Amino acid sequence: MLTDWINEHNIRIIEHTDNWQSAVALAVQPLIDVGAVESRYLQAIYDMHREIGPYYVLGEGIAMPHARPEEGVIHTALSLVIVSGGVTFNSEENDPVYIIFALAAIDSHSHIEMIASLSHLFCDDEVVEKLRGCRSKQEVLQTIRQY
Template identity: 30%
Template sequence: MEGIVLNEKNVRLNVKAETWEEAIRIGGQLLVDNGCAKPSYVDGIIRSVKEYGPYIIISKGFAIPHTRPEDGAVKIGFSLITLDKPVYFDGDEEPVKVMICFAATDSKTHLDILKMIVEFVEKGYIEPISSMHTLAELHALVDSE
């Protein structure tokens, strides 16, 4: 996938999180650690989910935590986490095991990330990704095209 780099800075596999909020904080912290967002951005994601419900669940087992740029996005970026045990969002029966958190400074700059997300869903990658243990396995899957 052009322009998208999956590496040890933005991927965490088999993360332990008891709640959806904790899972978002882990994925969001990677955005903060990589200079893509301020801590307020992570708080904004959680606030939005509490206010609007689990709108970030876009496919079976898969969520894309994000919020408005003005909540603290610094630059475009993303993180991918898988959970050792699925988390459940209030108001949704579907367990989530894979999350791609992303930050963007406007409504256009994150199109490459959205293309990656659509590709992951269309190619059926979510289920295999959910049970991976290494970055090498992830690379083997996405680079197999």
């Protein structure tokens, strides 16, 4: 379940952020804080974005920034930022982004259940819309509890 990974300590709800870099930094910071990733993990995401574009914008309004395990992942973890006003990631078809799940995976298979839960959530437009409108951490946890 996503609530095995997402809790009050790794959820941020903000109204606005200046750019995609600050949005990604806000999402990755809880992973750094709990020791799931080294600080260089954030730079690896920035570097990949510059090289190949917003590869982690998965659909309309949803992003899942991540980098390769060897870029500083210590253990698998997840965090969530909701940007109520949205933020541009330069992903033409999917901007603005409102929901940002930062993912750290220790390898290519240990996080499969987490990804499966996230994909179920992403496919439910009603839940995505509800999540986008959440204004409290408790509301977020209630919304994702079924996944």
